[in-house]
Amino acid sequence: MTYASLPDIVLEPIIRNALMEDLGTYGDVTTRAVIPPATTYDAAINAREPGVVSGLQVARIAFGLVDPALEIEALAEDGATVRPGDTLMRIRGKAASILSGERVALNFAGRLSGIATMTAAFVKETEGTDTRITCTRKTTPGLRVVEKLAVLHGGGFNHRYSLSDAILIKDNHIAAAGGIRAVLEASRAVASHMMTVEIEVDTLDQLAEVLEIGGANAVLLDNMDTPTLAEAVKLTAGRVPLEASGNMRLDRIAEVAATGVDYISSGALTHSVRTLDLGLDF
Structure with missing residues (x-):
């Protein structure tokens, strides 16, 4: 290999x-x-x-x-x-x-x-599912490139390397810009055909709003419990990829992957090893 x-x-x-x-x-x-x-x-x-x-x-x-x-x-x-x-x-x-x-x-x-x-241990917990394990930008300053390379060696996948790689709209962006519709419309207006737009949501109501408005290439489900993640997968019905993030410990990975989310991202892969x-x- x-x-x-x-x-x-x-x-x-x-x-x-x-x-x-x-x-x-x-x-x-x-x-x-x-x-x-x-x-x-x-x-x-x-x-x-x-x-x-x-x-x-x-x-x-x-x-x-x-x-x-x-x-x-x-x-x-x-x-x-x-x-x-x-x-x-x-x-x-x-x-x-x-x-x-x-x-x-x-x-x-x-x-x-x-x-x-650690990445390999996370990946092992996803066996039998299509869920991919990814890292985050919570890396040691100056060492991101080698730490993200190590995630690949463990069988995981890389999230964005830097703020310039993709548009990732977080809760503070939404609050400062005036709401979900405002940030999605503004993002699509400036994003090139090569630029991915992902948006973070905290609730199923926010997810429903994102799906209704459209314009997101992926949705990050932040700090949701496992039953809520399962409901989010049903609500989305495959329309956009879903990323589960926040409090993604090793002992949760199998149950979260079983919900059908496409990605699980964890800062622990690089900040808590x-x-x-x-x-x-x-």
Whole structure:
């Protein structure tokens, strides 16, 4: 299976910034003090618990930026399921270079694997339905591109990347603009044929109004309980895709997917994950 990736040049600025943060103004003073410059070693990134791995591409780039002469061998792909003890990557070359890139590589790979692992757990709860799991913009500032990539590695889908991707009308837009009809008509007046318009509703009455007016490509059902979501699916009858959002915990996903909503979006996929335990061993 081929998993999602991005060109290295897209990821390099993010990783370079992280390396600069870690190396500081004077580099790795510990390594420079205790490791003779000519010392070489073989190292491996190993999984210490089960999960879905992500961030191996990022780790490879990190080591390569520190020292292009390092030999890096990937033994697993981003998106693969791993078990404790699995070796994911081997790095050979100067010990000082490996040690200087270690923490940045593991910080990325551990966090991104945590996102992929949680996403995979959410996706598993939708088995037997057509519901797709998506992330949100609740990402770590500066790391959105890699965190959304990790969601793909976990089998999920991406919501919009930025405010410029699509028109998503939230409750505050509706309040400030004068109501549902006003925001829908204004949006359709400026949206190109390539621009999707989604609108958030909190009640079935609001959903009925949106369906009557028309003009939305999708409707976000915000903070509805499961019976109300089921009623929303019946009311819509397939006329527009429905996205359930708000309080979408892992223990709710199966019952929400069973209502027939098209998408479930959850900020928890990126803002509430636990880092997967990966280690670099010499």
